[in-house]
Amino acid sequence: MHGSAAGRKVIRKKRGQRDSNASRAAILQAALNEFSSAGYEGARVDRIAEKAGVSKPLLYDYFGDKDDLYAAALREAYVQIREAELELSLEELAPREAIHELVVFTFRHFRRHPWFIAMLNTENLRGGGTVTRLHDRHEIQSKLLLALDDVLARGKRENIFHRDISPVRLYLIIASLCYFPVSNRFTLAAIFDLDWGDEEFGQHAETVAEIVNTWLTSERAG
Amino acid sequence: MHGSAAGRKVIRKKRGQRDSNASRAAILQAALNEFSSAGYEGARVDRIAEKAGVSKPLLYDYFGDKDDLYAAALREAYVQIREAELELSLEELAPREAIHELVVFTFRHFRRHPWFIAMLNTENLRGGGTVTRLHDRHEIQSKLLLALDDVLARGKRENIFHRDISPVRLYLIIASLCYFPVSNRFTLAAIFDLDWGDEEFGQHAETVAEIVNTWLTSERAG
Amino acid sequence: MHGSAAGRKVIRKKRGQRDSNASRAAILQAALNEFSSAGYEGARVDRIAEKAGVSKPLLYDYFGDKDDLYAAALREAYVQIREAELELSLEELAPREAIHELVVFTFRHFRRHPWFIAMLNTENLRGGGTVTRLHDRHEIQSKLLLALDDVLARGKRENIFHRDISPVRLYLIIASLCYFPVSNRFTLAAIFDLDWGDEEFGQHAETVAEIVNTWLTSERAG
Amino acid sequence: MHGSAAGRKVIRKKRGQRDSNASRAAILQAALNEFSSAGYEGARVDRIAEKAGVSKPLLYDYFGDKDDLYAAALREAYVQIREAELELSLEELAPREAIHELVVFTFRHFRRHPWFIAMLNTENLRGGGTVTRLHDRHEIQSKLLLALDDVLARGKRENIFHRDISPVRLYLIIASLCYFPVSNRFTLAAIFDLDWGDEEFGQHAETVAEIVNTWLTSERAG
DNA sequence: GATGAATGAGAGTTCATTCAT
DNA sequence: CATGAATGAACTCTCATTCAT
Numbered sequence: 001m002h003g004s005a006a007g008r009k010v011i012r013k014k015r016g017q018r019d020s021n022a023s024r025a026a027i028l029q030a031a032l033n034e035f036s037s038a039g040y041e042g043a044r045v046d047r048i049a050e051k052a053g054v055s056k057p058l059l060y061d062y063f064g065d066k067d068d069l070y071a072a073a074l075r076e077a078y079v080q081i082r083e084a085e086l087e088l089s090l091e092e093l094a095p096r097e098a099i100h101e102l103v104v105f106t107f108r109h110f111r112r113h114p115w116f117i118a119m120l121n122t123e124n125l126r127g128g129g130t131v132t133r134l135h136d137r138h139e140i141q142s143k144l145l146l147a148l149d150d151v152l153a154r155g156k157r158e159n160i161f162h163r164d165i166s167p168v169r170l171y172l173i174i175a176s177l178c179y180f181p182v183s184n185r186f187t188l189a190a191i192f193d194l195d196w197g198d199e200e201f202g203q204h205a206e207t208v209a210e211i212v213n214t215w216l217t218s219e220r221a222g
Numbered sequence: 223m224h225g226s227a228a229g230r231k232v233i234r235k236k237r238g239q240r241d242s243n244a245s246r247a248a249i250l251q252a253a254l255n256e257f258s259s260a261g262y263e264g265a266r267v268d269r270i271a272e273k274a275g276v277s278k279p280l281l282y283d284y285f286g287d288k289d290d291l292y293a294a295a296l297r298e299a300y301v302q303i304r305e306a307e308l309e310l311s312l313e314e315l316a317p318r319e320a321i322h323e324l325v326v327f328t329f330r331h332f333r334r335h336p337w338f339i340a341m342l343n344t345e346n347l348r349g350g351g352t353v354t355r356l357h358d359r360h361e362i363q364s365k366l367l368l369a370l371d372d373v374l375a376r377g378k379r380e381n382i383f384h385r386d387i388s389p390v391r392l393y394l395i396i397a398s399l400c401y402f403p404v405s406n407r408f409t410l411a412a413i414f415d416l417d418w419g420d421e422e423f424g425q426h427a428e429t430v431a432e433i434v435n436t437w438l439t440s441e442r443a444g
Numbered sequence: 445m446h447g448s449a450a451g452r453k454v455i456r457k458k459r460g461q462r463d464s465n466a467s468r469a470a471i472l473q474a475a476l477n478e479f480s481s482a483g484y485e486g487a488r489v490d491r492i493a494e495k496a497g498v499s500k501p502l503l504y505d506y507f508g509d510k511d512d513l514y515a516a517a518l519r520e521a522y523v524q525i526r527e528a529e530l531e532l533s534l535e536e537l538a539p540r541e542a543i544h545e546l547v548v549f550t551f552r553h554f555r556r557h558p559w560f561i562a563m564l565n566t567e568n569l570r571g572g573g574t575v576t577r578l579h580d581r582h583e584i585q586s587k588l589l590l591a592l593d594d595v596l597a598r599g600k601r602e603n604i605f606h607r608d609i610s611p612v613r614l615y616l617i618i619a620s621l622c623y624f625p626v627s628n629r630f631t632l633a634a635i636f637d638l639d640w641g642d643e644e645f646g647q648h649a650e651t652v653a654e655i656v657n658t659w660l661t662s663e664r665a666g
Numbered sequence: 667m668h669g670s671a672a673g674r675k676v677i678r679k680k681r682g683q684r685d686s687n688a689s690r691a692a693i694l695q696a697a698l699n700e701f702s703s704a705g706y707e708g709a710r711v712d713r714i715a716e717k718a719g720v721s722k723p724l725l726y727d728y729f730g731d732k733d734d735l736y737a738a739a740l741r742e743a744y745v746q747i748r749e750a751e752l753e754l755s756l757e758e759l760a761p762r763e764a765i766h767e768l769v770v771f772t773f774r775h776f777r778r779h780p781w782f783i784a785m786l787n788t789e790n791l792r793g794g795g796t797v798t799r800l801h802d803r804h805e806i807q808s809k810l811l812l813a814l815d816d817v818l819a820r821g822k823r824e825n826i827f828h829r830d831i832s833p834v835r836l837y838l839i840i841a842s843l844c845y846f847p848v849s850n851r852f853t854l855a856a857i858f859d860l861d862w863g864d865e866e867f868g869q870h871a872e873t874v875a876e877i878v879n880t881w882l883t884s885e886r887a888g
Numbered sequence: 889g890a891t892g893a894a895t896g897a898g899a900g901t902t903c904a905t906t907c908a909t
Numbered sequence: 910c911a912t913g914a915a916t917g918a919a920c921t922c923t924c925a926t927t928c929a930t
Binding site for chain 4: 902904907
């Protein structure tokens, strides 16, 4: 069923479809770059069309108006970031090592994909109205949550972790610690002279991993 | 007569100027509201003037162009937030209690001043070019850093805390944990159904405080 | 079919573009009118667009900003005036008659193209910054210079003219005499009651021609 | 009578009047500078007030609106130029020498007072509406006309000049020859590379003087 | 299907001018 | 007499969007 539908499309407009897909992808990528580097209001439809190498009417034809294009770009940001997460596999690591690995990965992840952070900030600045309307917004959840669930369960079973916490809450904590220094790097640099290079970021990641592990392994205060 | 008139003058702001000071303050506040709710590009000078109850030319006369006004609003955001921090005093609390208090305060602080978070996000989205140009940007540092320094020293002296960490780094960790759930509340709500009310935020603050205290009091791993 | 279509295309302007060339020309003419009748600062872009029958964005798209449009109009003024000069041919006239013809023509020329004079005045009022930047400003030189060179040479050869003078200097003298009464006609009328009609202008042109010829034919003072 | 009137003023508002006159003069001079260097539309009332060292309301109080101020500046331009002409005395020179002197003087005159030329150009660009409304516009006529009348009469009487021409017409010719090279110096420099210094201007003045004298002394063509 | 041509609506900014003290 | 404070109106320029081929 899935296959035949795709097949039909290819037959019906072989070339058109191929171009069409390439154009769509180019527009999407250009939109993602533009929105993440200029914000919603700062983004220019002209610039997106130009960078994508298509005409504006085509762009409007494919994606609707600026708002729709922004929604598509936001969705694309989530899709891309989740794809990038696939390279991480924690199943075979011991719980504490898994946490360490996860923290270090998340940190690097955010540093390497600043446009993802920019899109999230933009969307939150706008009140989240767009993300709420993404029809598959729940499927977009980090795959890391599942891995985290497994790690937490193993840690509990092996009597290494002594805290009851949901994977979501734990992810929230890890994400908090990794997000802020990247997201706010410019103001932090200006106000606190925290102008970090790769090395300092790496060290901070180690600290963060230890904080999380220390907490997970400690007994609850009596 | 002369004396009392002069006295009144001081209270009613400098005279001769129709109401210069009041106008300035009104513009600044309106700008802060507008920029934090619409971002830099989304902000409208018309709207700021209207909300401030002044004409656009007056606004331009006082603050220069939109960029200058934005810079003034950003600075005002920092000033207001630092003023609000004065209500916290940690000197008389035991180290662990002080940390707990600080975390809870910071959390509530961010929740109550969402425009501050919005301004920081906007500025980081823009690459921090404006904050770098604020002449007194270093004096803007959180007063909490000083308090934190004292708390850390006491904790060490009393053999309660066993971690070597600079106040700035510790503040970074605390701020990270408190900032992200507020800053990203809309996307978190949409993706993870993390739609918190005051109570849940309060609980999370407790968790955060415990994480930090657990780490500070634990021995370094051998 | 192909050929004839192509032929038609040339006549009907390039196709596919809705009416790009016609719009450009209309804008240029409207700009010339507006700048020459209102000066640079007094000229209104709205008015130019309206007179040209196009929208402002189109105008900006074609010509850049007001400054660029002004430069294009200035250049157009020179182009039009030089085109109009083509109707004059002096080669077959005797030297004295040629000078007479040239003076009378120049006078009438200036009177009939007052917007040319207005553009020159405007540009000189502005310090000439724009004309200096015209890339082909030297090719804009009056074709009359060449004719003048020929007339002077013949006059010398035939022992009619006895003055050594470069064509440029002679043109400067003739232009001076023809320009001022037209350029300053309003102040002259107000101060000296010199409110001339066509006839008086014609008489003055005769006087001017005689002045120039008298000088050219006279021997240098010993 | 004269003295007592002045005396009364001084008594009536000793300081006020003195300031008032100084302010008026300062405004007038500033307006002249501004209008002649920026044109009517380009001139800024703010700048005039600032350069004159007075407040804008004062300026408006003294002179009315921008139009009135422009009219006053235009009148002032004529007054100043006529005052400067007083230094020339032709009565005791032989006719040909007088003409030579007059031409050289006029040339230098225009070169040294470029703001006068700028004001005339501006006014002509505007259609002369303002000069027409100056109540004493006829008294503003060049004093040189009277001198010229005398020179022409003497030339005729002494059988040196053989042309019938009114002083006004002769002045027009001389002014034409001296005005254009100065007025249009920027475009001439750009188009014809006529970038003159003092010396070349001086030489040109000599040529002009000879042209005029040659014509005046020549017999009318038979 | 794809695009050059075109625009309505509105943005930031400035300017001559006038209150109110 | 003198001015700091204030503004309505207008200007240049831009942007998301659509027509017509």
